[in-house]
Amino acid sequence: MDKKKPKKVFVQGAIPPEKIANSVANHQSKTNIGAHSIFLGQVRADEVDGKTVTAIDYTAYEEMAENVFHEIREAAFAKFDITCAHIYHSLGKVNVGELCLFVFTSSAHRRIAIEATNFFVEEIKAKVPVFGKEIFEDETHQWKVNK
Template sequence: MKIKISVQPQDFDMGAEVDKIRNHSASVGGIVAFCGLCRSEGGRLSALEIEHYPGMAEKRIKQIVDDASTRWSLEGVTVIHRFGTIKVGEQIVLVVTASPHRREAFDAANFIMDFLKTEAPFWKKEHLRDGTPQNWVEAKATDEHTKVRWQKKSGQSKK
């Protein structure tokens, strides 16, 4: 399985990343790509400031990808997460999964994204349009609740 994990300040080319996985193996039957963007939160935000622990973030992402690969037959996974100041409309995160079958690619991408949101060491600070100082964003209970669904799905693993 081909794995690419990158935590970087610069933007990424989603199409190029999908092409790299598509061309990696003739066994690929389905590719799922998810790209998370910085949203305006109803016009309140101008940007997000994202920080991480270098080395620790990549290690935790690799553990999440390894866990996904024990559950589903995957030919390739790419995870790119940006840090720094990211303006509204810019890309933050990319998860690409490739598998012989579409369902596995979809499930693995959802699983990886759910665990990135709750377990990867990233912190976000909102920059408001009106310039009001803002605190770091608290974790959402809904993200933790969403992650729990994977604990109930043990019958769908490949092993």
């Protein structure tokens, strides 16, 4: 129903866990839904040469990123019989243990929702111009690359 409308994906800082609960609550009136599938990306305390990552500072080519997010949504709605889909991605500093990506799809049945969420996550990692500066405890940094 709202699948054609471009949506704002980026949020400043970490995604609060309450947002996940609220999103679920907001879909309880949509009784044609039988399954939600959720992916949550959390910033990991990677160790590199004896130094530990304490946070990732995200930046993006925002105009292009919002357009690519929209294209991924359109492709997902064309490919999967999903009722709705929501994506949120952080910009700015997100500490380890906090959430930086929230993908939420809903469908009548579980397999479609699970496959659609997986599609979103893989497409986002491959195609959206987002950059991550991994900050270590001694304030040095390195640039993250998606594997």
